[in-house]
Amino acid sequence: MLAETQDDQEIIARVAALDIGKAELVCCVRVPNEDRPGRRLQEIETYSTMTRPLLGLADRLRGHVTGTTRSSR
Numbered sequence: 001m002l003a004e005t006q007d008d009q010e011i012i013a014r015v016a017a018l019d020i021g022k023a024e025l026v027c028c029v030r031v032p033n034e035d036r037p038g039r040r041l042q043e044i045e046t047y048s049t050m051t052r053p054l055l056g057l058a059d060r061l062r063g064h065v066t067g068t069t070r071s072s073r
Helices: 052-066
Strands: 015-020 024-032 040-048
Touching: 015 052, 024 052, 040 052
Parallel strands: none
Antiparallel strands: 015 024, 024 040
């Protein structure tokens, strides 16, 4: 779920970071808030490296890059 952040400075409009471990992968995505210009939204998701949902991570990130993903979780 995307949650609003308290950042004052924007350097890169859309960014994602991955923390890859042996048993899990954590993905953090930060995007502009379309409803509140100048504000950002952040989503942090944890995936088990041993399950199929990890395969959908690329599609989810692609949606954030193009701005077509609206969180419904």
